[in-house]
Amino acid sequence: MTADTQAPQSELGRARLRKEDARLLTGETNWTDNMVLPGMLHMAFVRSPMAHARITSVDLSAARSMPGVIAAFSGADFADEQGSLPCAWPVTEDIVVPAHPPMATDEVRYVGEAVAVVVARDRYEAADAAAAVDVSYEPLPVVLDIRSALEENSPKVHEAGNKSYEWVFAQGDLDEAFRDAPVVIERNYRQQRLIPSAMEPRSVVAMCEAGEFTLWSATQIPHVLRFLLAVVTGIPEQNIRVIAPDVGGGFGSKLQVTAEEVLAVLVARKLGKPVKWTESRSEGNLTVHHGRDMWQRIRIAADSDGRLRGLSVDLLADMGAYLMLVTPGVPLLGAFMYPAIYKMDAYSFRCTGVFTTKMPTDAYRGAGRPEATYAIERIMDELAAELGVDPLEVRERNWIKHEEFPYTTIATLQYDSGNYEAATARAKELLGYDALRQEQAERNLDNDPVRLGIGVSTYTEMCGLAPSRVLGSLAYGAGGWEHASIRMLPTGKVEVVTGSSAHGQGHETAWSQIVADQLGVPFEDIRVLHGDTQIAPKGMDTYGSRSLAVGGMALVGACDKVIAKAKHITAHMLEASESDIEFVGGRFHVRGDPKAGHTIQEIALATFAAHNLPDGVEPSLDSEATYDPDNFSFPHGTHLCAVEVDTETGMVTIRSYVAVDDIGKVINPLIVDGQVHGGIAQGIAQALYEEAVYDDEGNLLTTTLADYLVPSAADLPSYVTDRTESPAGNRLGVKGVGEAGTIASTPAVVNAVVDALRPFGIRDITMPCTPERVWRALQNAQENGGAA
Amino acid sequence: MAKITVTVDGVTYTDDVEPRLLLVHYLREQVGKTGTPIGCDTSNCGACTVHKNGVSVKSCAVLAVQADGTEITTIEGMADGQWHPLQQAFHAEHAVQCGYCSPGMIMAAADLLRNNPNPSDQEIRDGLEGNLCRCTGYENIVRAVRRAAEAGASS
Numbered sequence: 001m002t003a004d005t006q007a008p009q010s011e012l013g014r015a016r017l018r019k020e021d022a023r024l025l026t027g028e029t030n031w032t033d034n035m036v037l038p039g040m041l042h043m044a045f046v047r048s049p050m051a052h053a054r055i056t057s058v059d060l061s062a063a064r065s066m067p068g069v070i071a072a073f074s075g076a077d078f079a080d081e082q083g084s085l086p087c088a089w090p091v092t093e094d095i096v097v098p099a100h101p102p103m104a105t106d107e108v109r110y111v112g113e114a115v116a117v118v119v120a121r122d123r124y125e126a127a128d129a130a131a132a133v134d135v136s137y138e139p140l141p142v143v144l145d146i147r148s149a150l151e152e153n154s155p156k157v158h159e160a161g162n163k164s165y166e167w168v169f170a171q172g173d174l175d176e177a178f179r180d181a182p183v184v185i186e187r188n189y190r191q192q193r194l195i196p197s198a199m200e201p202r203s204v205v206a207m208c209e210a211g212e213f214t215l216w217s218a219t220q221i222p223h224v225l226r227f228l229l230a231v232v233t234g235i236p237e238q239n240i241r242v243i244a245p246d247v248g249g250g251f252g253s254k255l256q257v258t259a260e261e262v263l264a265v266l267v268a269r270k271l272g273k274p275v276k277w278t279e280s281r282s283e284g285n286l287t288v289h290h291g292r293d294m295w296q297r298i299r300i301a302a303d304s305d306g307r308l309r310g311l312s313v314d315l316l317a318d319m320g321a322y323l324m325l326v327t328p329g330v331p332l333l334g335a336f337m338y339p340a341i342y343k344m345d346a347y348s349f350r351c352t353g354v355f356t357t358k359m360p361t362d363a364y365r366g367a368g369r370p371e372a373t374y375a376i377e378r379i380m381d382e383l384a385a386e387l388g389v390d391p392l393e394v395r396e397r398n399w400i401k402h403e404e405f406p407y408t409t410i411a412t413l414q415y416d417s418g419n420y421e422a423a424t425a426r427a428k429e430l431l432g433y434d435a436l437r438q439e440q441a442e443r444n445l446d447n448d449p450v451r452l453g454i455g456v457s458t459y460t461e462m463c464g465l466a467p468s469r470v471l472g473s474l475a476y477g478a479g480g481w482e483h484a485s486i487r488m489l490p491t492g493k494v495e496v497v498t499g500s501s502a503h504g505q506g507h508e509t510a511w512s513q514i515v516a517d518q519l520g521v522p523f524e525d526i527r528v529l530h531g532d533t534q535i536a537p538k539g540m541d542t543y544g545s546r547s548l549a550v551g552g553m554a555l556v557g558a559c560d561k562v563i564a565k566a567k568h569i570t571a572h573m574l575e576a577s578e579s580d581i582e583f584v585g586g587r588f589h590v591r592g593d594p595k596a597g598h599t600i601q602e603i604a605l606a607t608f609a610a611h612n613l614p615d616g617v618e619p620s621l622d623s624e625a626t627y628d629p630d631n632f633s634f635p636h637g638t639h640l641c642a643v644e645v646d647t648e649t650g651m652v653t654i655r656s657y658v659a660v661d662d663i664g665k666v667i668n669p670l671i672v673d674g675q676v677h678g679g680i681a682q683g684i685a686q687a688l689y690e691e692a693v694y695d696d697e698g699n700l701l702t703t704t705l706a707d708y709l710v711p712s713a714a715d716l717p718s719y720v721t722d723r724t725e726s727p728a729g730n731r732l733g734v735k736g737v738g739e740a741g742t743i744a745s746t747p748a749v750v751n752a753v754v755d756a757l758r759p760f761g762i763r764d765i766t767m768p769c770t771p772e773r774v775w776r777a778l779q780n781a782q783e784n785g786g787a788a
Numbered sequence: 789m790a791k792i793t794v795t796v797d798g799v800t801y802t803d804d805v806e807p808r809l810l811l812v813h814y815l816r817e818q819v820g821k822t823g824t825p826i827g828c829d830t831s832n833c834g835a836c837t838v839h840k841n842g843v844s845v846k847s848c849a850v851l852a853v854q855a856d857g858t859e860i861t862t863i864e865g866m867a868d869g870q871w872h873p874l875q876q877a878f879h880a881e882h883a884v885q886c887g888y889c890s891p892g893m894i895m896a897a898a899d900l901l902r903n904n905p906n907p908s909d910q911e912i913r914d915g916l917e918g919n920l921c922r923c924t925g926y927e928n929i930v931r932a933v934r935r936a937a938e939a940g941a942s943s
Contacts, residue, residue, distance in 0.1 A: 023878075024884050025894070026863065026864065026866075026871070026888070028864075033822075033825070033826070034822035199835060201828075247886070249886040251922065281829050319907065339791060503886055506885070507887070677927040678922070681924075704832065705920065713912070713913040713919075
């Protein structure tokens with residue numbers, strides 16, 4: 001009766017230590033780069049050193065004669081079979097989607113684009129031979145700045161020009177909102193280009209045996225990848241198996257169908273041998289898709305008391321050289337979030353997607369929502385400054401009150417729940433907000449050379465991607481459902497198969513907690529399987545903070561079916577009416593007679609033996625369920641950041657950071673806190689440290705972790721976290737949490753930096769707010785006579 | 789080719805290696821110690837940290853021939869019947885998410901605690917500056933190292 005030793009409710013909300021840790025802490029890991037197969041060969045890519053050029057010749061002869069080299073190929077060798085890398089989100093009917101061959105054949109459009117591949121018996125020989133490939137280029141003009149790329153005389157990235165699409169959205173009468181508005185504020189914000197920088201570099205192993213393909217890849221999306229590999233290469237889908245073994249972080253960067261994955265499959269087929277490719281970090285910085293890279297023009301109109309009347313957003317978004325999996329859709333995920341938690345009468349949004357001769361951009365943690373949250377939260381601070389009121393006060397005058405939920409925003413989203421008052425009150429208390437404001441005023445009066453700044457971010461976001469019908473209406477190429485199945489084994493243990501594909505999120509633990517709670521079986525008796533299209537044949541994978549809110553609900557549906565079947569069988573075995581059977585703590589019994597009953601494990605064994613099943617009931621106790629959410633998930637919260645800014649050096653130091661998040665019900669608080677910590681760190685990284693920099697010839701200057709400053713423990717503060725709870729509309733009451741920290745923290749930090757410098761007349765610092773940028777802004781302010 | 793003799797996690801291996809072979813590639817591909825991962829090629833990330841004669845080194849910045857005659861300990865050699873206190877603490881404090889940085893982080897932390905058995909939080913942060921994590925924001929890593937220190941991990 002082990003099932004009865006644990007009250008079922010105790011699993012949800014319990015700080016279970018993770019099942020995944022045992023292998024990860026001892027080195028018994030299964031990273032793709034660990035894979036060794038008999039006869040396996042190693043690939044090394046030759047990449048373009050030019051940002052834009054015509055390929056005039058590729059000479060592979062020297063490489064082919066090098067020791068250990070088995071083969072070498074250029075783009076021409078794949079021309080008939082490589083297809084075009086897919087863009088699954090053509091956001092408008094007239095969008096320009098250029099052909100994107102996995103290996104360039106006649107023209108390269110960014111530094112790092114693959115132009116040849118060498119295959120050798122070990123990775124050193126492959127690297128040597130790649131260096132011996134001689135490629136001749138005829139340079140073409142580069143296109144690097146999206147602000148000038150649309151001018152008539154700009155060089156072109158593609159024949160069709162540099163504009164990919166324009167997408168617009170409008171609600172309410174914007175002209176009326178701005179007409180005679182007492183306060184109108186316009187700002188231009190820069191979202192710098194970022195490199196996602198998952199710690200595990202991309203890695204691929206491809207094998208072709210008797211026409212059947214297996215691809216191991218460090219990917220977030222084994223199911224989507226399988227489908228699209230079939231579409232791109234023409235290999236029948238049923239002959240492709242994709243396995244995502246242990247995957248070392250993604251943050252969107254492994255939500256992709258990459259050139260290297262396609263080419264590995266094609267090379268394995270050509271040679272009849274398994275091939276491996278693992279990128280170096282430098283190669284990855286060049287060729288893992290980048291994130292953000294937008295110019296944002298934002299305008300608000302408000303009444304004299306600070307009440308918002310209208311909001312207008314005009315974006316230029318850098319697509320890079322090609323459209324990859326969801327490149328054009330990323331800004332759209334932000335389009336609905338600029339109004340954030342605020343009420344207003346009118347809203348208009350326009351985004352223009354622009355091609356440049358740089359690495360394509362695509363989803364990076366938050367994907368569109370960090371950009372939106374940054375712009376609106378930054379300009380709300382400007383509104384507060386304009387009116388001379390506290391930034392939290394001006395927010396409160398505009399936010400949706402807790403009694404107004406559910407609330408349909410001006411962007412037509414229906415927010416199901418929230419309590420901005422409660423989260424803000426708790427955050428203020430934890431930070432000691434009022435005391436810090438007092439200290440700030442005193443230090444400003446004293447002309448302290450080290451200024452205190454307090455930054456506010458009262459964010460919300462839309463995640464839990466996504467209702468399939470909504471995705472369809474936005475021209476996205478797939479659905480937003482998730483799949484789960486449950487297999488009760490004869491011994492009473494449970495196999496759970498999930499279509500979501502974790503890469504650090506702890507699904508094996510959290511999913512076990514959900515199933516233990518639903519079925520009343522011990523946490524330890526549950527095994528969660530995922531990340532292999534042969535083991536978990538259906539799924540939409542992991543991104544957009546969707547796994548719990550969508551995949552977790554699929555699990556609940558599968559558990560429902562198991563319980564219903566077991567109840568039917570129990571009634572038959574006990575010769576009772578099914579309506580009299582109750583299920584409590586993993587045990588079915590006749591109402592009013594708790595002694596007459598069977599555990600779910602006993603029923604599992606009975607269905608295996610199948611000696612005494614009701615007529616028409618199939619042996620075995622298992623189920624499948626698919627869940628398609630009817631709404632997005634809307635986590636929210638209040639993040640407060642206090643910074644010390646040294647006005648003599650420009651150095652910004654985070655003194656304290658408080659995050660109060662409302663993510664609904666919590667399955668595992670340890671995992672949730674970990675997601676919040678990591679999310680905050682990534683948002684701080686954008687605010688203070690990270691930027692992908694290209695020179696004026698289109699060379700990436702930040703190709704290493706010495707140049708691209710992923711922060712270390714010494715660069716980051718400790719975080720104070722807490723939660724409020726407004727349950728979401730799904731049965732688990734859960735919202736997504738994977739991206740919330742990143743979405744919230746960037747504006748909190750930059751608002752704090754600007755708050756510290758406002759007495760000098762400074763109202764913006766371009767991210768990342770490096771000491772140099774802060775120092776220069778102070779110099780400029782003083783030269784321009786800003787009040788010191 | 790050069791002949792080297794290296795003791796890895798208590799087992800002695802003699803191998804012919806190319807002079808340019810990196811220690812991390814030797815460990816992963818010749819000895820089969822795939823518990824030690826590679827995160828970069830400029831010795832910035834620390835994922836490949838191991839101990840060479842008891843001192844932490846980034847095994848991507850050491851040639852296999854430089855390890856001749858030394859004792860190497862990897863993450864796979866840290867447990868001695870039971871998990872090392874750092875492994876236990878990383879588990880207990882949820883200092884692991886994707887786990888890719890964890891082996892190097894634990895090996896670096898072990899060396900940190902050997903030099904400074906009772907570090908302050910700031911000393912932990914400064915001591916782990918050469919090891920990058922993208923998932924945890926370091927909060928729970930700092931807590932785990934503190935917990936391991938309190939459990940006497942340095943002894």
